[in-house]
Amino acid sequence: MTTAPITIRLDDRELQLPAGSHLSDLLALEALQPLPPAGVATALNGRFVPRAARSTTPLSDGDQVLLFQPIVGG
Numbered sequence: 001m002t003t004a005p006i007t008i009r010l011d012d013r014e015l016q017l018p019a020g021s022h023l024s025d026l027l028a029l030e031a032l033q034p035l036p037p038a039g040v041a042t043a044l045n046g047r048f049v050p051r052a053a054r055s056t057t058p059l060s061d062g063d064q065v066l067l068f069q070p071i072v073g074g
Helices: 024-031 052-058
Strands: 006-010 013-017 041-042 048-051 064-068
Touching: 013 024, 024 041, 024 052, 024 064
Parallel strands: 006 064
Antiparallel strands: 006 013, 041 048, 041 064
16 A cells, blocks of 8 residues: 655745655755755754754654754854
8 A cells, every 4th residue: 555645845845755754854855955954954843853853753744844054153
């Protein structure tokens, strides 16, 4: 039995991913974009997701993912 893909929103785009995908899978697919996965911060449904938790953070149908450059300073 094949599971239907999920639809998520990445910034302002809708994307379809295989069911069971994690945040790290999405970032691997987006690796050709201007910012590499290591150079971005991530938020899932408005909550910050640390880099170390991306591979264990599952995505669900309808999730909203935001990628942004972390702000460092003092």
